[in-house]
Amino acid sequence: MDTFDRLLKALAPNLEGLIDEVLAAKIESSRNAGLRRQIALRWLSELLADDERAKLYGLPASCRVREQTKILMPEKLICGEHVWIGENAFIDASGGLEIGDHTTIGVGVYVWTHTSILTNLLGTNIPGGAHVIRRQTRIGSRCYIVGHTVLNPGIAIGDGAVVLPNSCVTSDVEAGVIVAGAPARPIGQVNGDFLTALQAELQAQRGEQI
Numbered sequence: 001m002d003t004f005d006r007l008l009k010a011l012a013p014n015l016e017g018l019i020d021e022v023l024a025a026k027i028e029s030s031r032n033a034g035l036r037r038q039i040a041l042r043w044l045s046e047l048l049a050d051d052e053r054a055k056l057y058g059l060p061a062s063c064r065v066r067e068q069t070k071i072l073m074p075e076k077l078i079c080g081e082h083v084w085i086g087e088n089a090f091i092d093a094s095g096g097l098e099i100g101d102h103t104t105i106g107v108g109v110y111v112w113t114h115t116s117i118l119t120n121l122l123g124t125n126i127p128g129g130a131h132v133i134r135r136q137t138r139i140g141s142r143c144y145i146v147g148h149t150v151l152n153p154g155i156a157i158g159d160g161a162v163v164l165p166n167s168c169v170t171s172d173v174e175a176g177v178i179v180a181g182a183p184a185r186p187i188g189q190v191n192g193d194f195l196t197a198l199q200a201e202l203q204a205q206r207g208e209q210i
Contacts, residue, residue, distance in 0.1 A: 031127065042070060059083065066107075086147060095134030095153055100141030106165075108147035113137045115153050140175065160190050 012018055026032070045053050050064035057065060057074045066087040071077060077093035080101035085091065088108045095113030105111065118124075118131040135154030139145070145163040157163070158175030168182035178188035188194070 054085075080141060089147070092153075096136040098136075098138045100139060100143065100159065102141055103139055103143040103145070105139075105145050106147035106149065108149075109145055110148075110150045111137065111139070112151060112153045162188075162190060 008015065041056070045056055046067055048056060050066050051061070053065040053067075053069075054063040055061065057071050057077075059065065059074075059077075059079045060081050060083075062081045063079060063083045063085075065071075065085045066089075068087055069085055069089045069091065071091040071093060073092075073094045075093075076096055077091065078098040080099055080103065082102045083099055083105070084103075085105045086107035086109065089105050090110045091097070091105065092110075092112050092114060097111065097113050099105070113136065114132050114134045116125070116129070116132050118133060119126075119129070122131055124131050133153075137151065137153055138156045139151070140157055140159035140161065142160045143157055143162070145151070145157070146165045149163050149165065149167045149169070151157070151163075151169045155169055155172055157169070157173045158177070160176045161173045162178040163169060163173065163184060164178065164180035164187075166182070167180050167184040169179065170183040173179050173184070174186075176190040177186050178190060179185060180187050
């Protein structure tokens, strides 16, 4: 018995019984078959490197997607070049989502393009989503969106904007604006002085001209 077998027996001494229990809970339907395929694809994608995972989702070759990220309906995502998506991000593209070049979607960021609020208020929270509202959402180029942050459906974030950690973006963010808070509010501007200060800090660390 090798190490893996011993570990497996220690963690699940009744593995066959557990498998039988899981299989007994299966409900055969076309919906569940589709969901199971998506779940299996995400599970197996954990074995891929970040650029390979981006390729699996159909993103450009220069993009990277870290582990445990879920992209809902990637076929409705228009993604630019050199986009980085961090671990445990949830990217909902079901309502239509555009992400520009050189943008970062940080660890644990939630991007929404639909809301099911009406299904709950009307008491129609059943499979099928007849009362789900979908809203086109756009994230510009050169944006820096840090986790854990939530972007609400239908918002637009302008080019070069910065969203600081633990923000909840409920309205549009203009280009080059720094926002923070819940709901997110402007607290600064990405301008020449801001960039110069960051470049000076990096130069001091590296000891060379940037």
